[in-house]
Amino acid sequence: MTKYRSFIKTETKLHRCPCGEWPDKVLIQGRAPTDWMTVGGDCCGIWEVPFESQHAVGDELKKIAETAWNIAPRVIYETRKAKRNR
Numbered sequence: 114m115t116k117y118r119s120f121i122k123t124e125t126k127l128h129r130c131p132c133g134e135w136p137d138k139v140l141i142q143g144r145a146p147t148d149w150m151t152v153g154g155d156c157c158g159i160w161e162v163p164f165e166s167q168h169a170v171g172d173e174l175k176k177i178a179e180t181a182w183n184i185a186p187r188v189i190y191e192t193r194k195a196k197r198n199r
């Protein structure tokens with residue numbers, strides 16, 4: 114079991130994190146080989162979404178992780194002000 118942890122810059126527009134930020138990078142974590150990994154942002158580092166990796170690597174894994182991040186339901190309180198706007 115190898116621990117996998119990687120910050121990957123993304124060109125995909127990521128949805129806003131519940132912390133109020135729009136992350137530029139995805140943090141993909143897991144143990145290889147595994148079906149289940151988590152994707153976080155380069156913002157708070159707290160909110161993570163579990164997803165099924167399908168043993169993908171490289172760009173394919175990044176794409177699956179970005180999709181998992183974007184389709185996950187989230188609650189964002191309007192009182193949370195983002196530091197930057199896009």
Ligand SMILES: [Zn+2]
Nearest residue numbers: 130132156157
């Ligand atoms: Zn965040």
